[in-house]
Amino acid sequence: MKSVNFVNVKDENAIFDGQGWDALIVVTHSLKEIAFDEVRLFAEHAASVDKRVGKTTSLLLAPGLAGGKLIIAPVLAAEDDYQDVRIYGEAAKAGINMANASGSTRPLLLVVDSSEARFSFAKDVSALACAQALWQPLEKREAETDCVPIHEIGLFTLNDLGKKLSAIEVGKQLARDLCGTEPERMSAIHFSEYCQLAFEGSEIDIEVIDNIDLLTQDYPLLSGVARSSIAVPRHHPRVVKLAYCGEGEITRTFFFAGKGVIYDTGGADIKVAGGMAGMSRDKGGAAAVAGLMKTLSVLKPKGVRVVAQLGLVRNSIGSDAFVTDEIITSHANCRVRIGNTDAEGRLVLADLLSHLRIEAQCAIAPELYSVATLTGHVVRCYGGYTAIVENSVAKKEGIGLNLQKHAQQWAEPIECSSLRREDFQKIVDPSGAAQVLSSNNGPSATTARGHQYPAAFLLKASGLFEHGVNSELPLPFSHIDIAGSAVEGHPHYGSPTACPVASLVNYIIEG
Structure with a gap:
């Protein structure tokens, strides 16, 4: 590379x-x-x-x-x-x-x-x-x-800009390769192998979880999405864990969950009328997080620790596919009713965030993030811009506005959205059988607050909702939706942009 x-x-x-x-x-x-x-x-x-x-x-x-x-x-x-x-x-x-x-x-x-x-x-x-x-x-x-x-x-x-820009670019190139490559060449297995090769001999600790039984036990929502793909060995899911620890006293810790849906057919709620085209780019969130870690491995910033989990799955169609109406209990022990199998990315992220939540509870100055090509609504709402949706703790700390400032400087503009009480009302299961409903049964692009309310789901399904402003241990969480900014040019096959690697790198280094 x-x-x-x-x-x-x-x-x-x-x-x-x-x-x-x-x-x-x-x-x-x-x-x-x-x-x-x-x-x-x-x-x-x-x-x-x-x-x-x-x-x-x-x-x-x-x-x-x-x-x-x-x-x-x-x-x-x-x-x-x-x-x-x-x-x-x-x-x-x-x-x-x-x-x-x-x-x-x-x-x-x-x-x-x-x-x-x-x-x-x-x-x-x-x-x-x-x-x-x-x-x-x-x-x-x-x-x-x-x-x-x-x-x-x-x-x-x-x-002396060259060294820093070269480091950012090597991360962006990794992100573009992971995001932009077709779903067989960059299957979950090959994605994890590409990461292992990229981080070989670097400052990044990497672990790949490939055991299906372990994934089913520890990442139940993610495994639900992947269930129909398990019959095909080359389509098996993976979770990639990455960790960087800078020299010196650690003063800030960052946790990233990256959505890596290798291919999104929509599952049982199948994408129709040409809607699958370009869905090999639904791994852009995981790709961007991997690119961020690559740049950090080159720049080696001191005093920060960065931990990431990438959820790599294929949302396949088949007789064993998960279906709407199922109730699956998340890693955080939250009963989730599936509202639409085409809203799979939030399921992948919720389990990742639950694991990161546990680790964040004993970390120094933790901040949690999810990065995903999550909704069509964010494109409908903001066009080609990234959106950030914060929980109450992150908003109080001004994280979104600070990140927005860096993003503006580095030509990766971000729009800040607000999480509101209506967003939590949208994820109530009317039957009462489940604690949350993953989504409605319509396209996000035609759903009011279609890119905001998934953040409410993530908070509830991951257990992060219990770490609000008034809790004993507040944890700032920001959801970054890059569905509109992950690719430029042709909507299906344009060049991946690796957004928001440059912004995140500079936010982490400069504060």
């Missing part, structure tokens, strides 16, 4: 004599703001001849500059009050795509600074956007070993 490496370039002579760089990409909101006279004059002269220069991405033949190629990637509408740093990423993607198409294999990226605070991470975002644009699916890379010619990008900066 080879990801894009970012190299710090501080010597301005590299812009002119190349030093092995074969193209210069300039991402700028204004040609006049380019600091290097030769580059600025060259671009302004080209703009006087061709009015497209500075308005659209342009490749200029530039003898005397790196590789003889100057690519101007304009940042458009930077003066618009409602734009954010993503416009730099969009410009950088256009620039790197042009460099790649031109035959460049080792481009140098120059991002012109802006004085506006909202663009303060423009260099970081631009660099990561280049890597996002260059990513190719694992299946293609395994079949065509030369399909990604650019593996190194020079980043002209006076700061």
